[in-house]
Amino acid sequence: MTIGKDHRMTPAVSAADIAPTTYAWEIRATGLKVRVGGRRMAVDGLDLTLGTGVHGLLGPNGAGKTTLVRTLATVLRPTEGTLELLGETAGGMGEHRALRRRIGYLPQEFGYYRRFTVREFVEYMAWLKEVPKAEIPAAVQRAVERVGLADRADERMKTLSGGMVRRVGIAQAIVNDPTVLLLDEPTAGLDPAQRLRFRELLQELGTDTCVVVSTHLVEDVAAACTDVVLLAGGRLVFQGTPDDLAAAGGPEHMGDSPLERGYSALLQSPGPERGAW
Template sequence: MELTLDRLTREYGPKIAVDRVSARLTPGVYGLLGANGAGKTTLMRMVCGILRPTSGEVRYDGRPVAQMGDAYRALLGYLPQDFGYYPEFTALDFMEYMAALKGVDRRLARERSLALLEEVGLAGEERRRVRTFSGGMRQRLGIAQAVLNEPEVLVLDEPTAGLDPKERVRFRNLIASLAKDRIVLLSTHIVSDVEYIADKIVMMRAGQVVLEGAPGEIVSAVEGRVWEARVSAAEADALSTRLTVGNVHYLESGEALVRIVAEEPPVAGARRAEPTLEDLYLHVFADERDDDAPRGRVRARGRHAKGGHHA
């Protein structure tokens, strides 16, 4: 089982949304990290065959998916950022309807629908109309429908939007269990969604892959650049305006504990700290103006591969 992205490019007039991205995906979880506008959704829509690349191609086990047609769609599961649903359907009606569209055997559709609703925490809600669901409940329903056909390739675009912390943990555990024998591509700008379950992290910026590797490997890129210090509250505020500050904890004493990503000790007495994936994210996307992602002011670093940007 192998999904190959070969120099995938998508242009919209003069704008390049995805720029020569190449990857070889085998069973496991791939966390696609990037700020809004990085090209993640465009890339995923090309992987799913919804969007035609300007150049390059997607292959499954060596076969171009553009030629596979329904055979490729039958082994694909997809949850877009905003998935469509019929508000008057009950959750079970919706699942059975989606099962029919995906070609799931009618005799198995109800059994599998009920099992998946339970797995995503919607047991007992199957007779409720979808329009009465909260945003988080609808998102869980979307995750359930995405795996109805037991897909070999599962593509999830910002799947934890609207989920509370407890639901996020349930989701991560579910994805970890699903990834044992399938390829899972999960797009997000929330580091914790993939930090503990991804076999490989792929960071995208401005349509290009700028960094990729196993979580433990790529975090080494900021080894020796993460600092913790105790400073005055005023100094913490000043540091936040000129450096990449991850966490600030204000104390009753008027001081603050700060965590900073910087090349050199940011203040006297700063001590090196063990880097995390969030520190790396802050470093790479420090100058991105994304309201939903961490901010900072350090230039990003990356690497490119000959013939394309490889994941």
């Protein structure tokens, strides 16, 4: 069969591209366990559901926050239990290419090319996330504007301060307009004014995105998060609103604010692995 010069083939569309959204929660973990280092169960039997909004992930060092975020990003594979992301069972380690297009992820430390400009680096990350080529310039411009770096977009990464590099990390995480956004200690290195702007950005994103923010700064949670997830020893200690967290503490507990006192009270309460710093 001969195909004429003016014939145009219709691009193939997969069933996944046209399927309706059927999941009840953007993130659902049931009995989730994740082992790291061959022995230690860093996430140990976690049951958790998260939907649209900004979810603050709190906990002491070693609580399992980073391991959980890496698992949600499909970097780590669950050891036991189930993890559903956007209705798809997650396995990690190279699987779920289509799913990763819908996830934004900022790790605690992220690699970048020092000779790239800000714009080039965010463009490169957009390409890796398979943002359509025609949409990349506008997506990159929007992302750098949202993190306040439009005036530095054509400067090389090696010339930026640590706080600015962190803001570039946030830009690359949001360049694909993700449905699930995972941010691990995103305010590290930001000055007070930048942190205030970041909180505003979180509130904007949380209107139509499931945002998970791992942080040790309780005040960031109070200002920007719709709910709080508190981990200790890889297990869920608390999930509720910032007001609920504040109500859990009293004047007898450590902390300079009601939220910090609630945080301390919950970690000191009886239960496996709680209170371990």
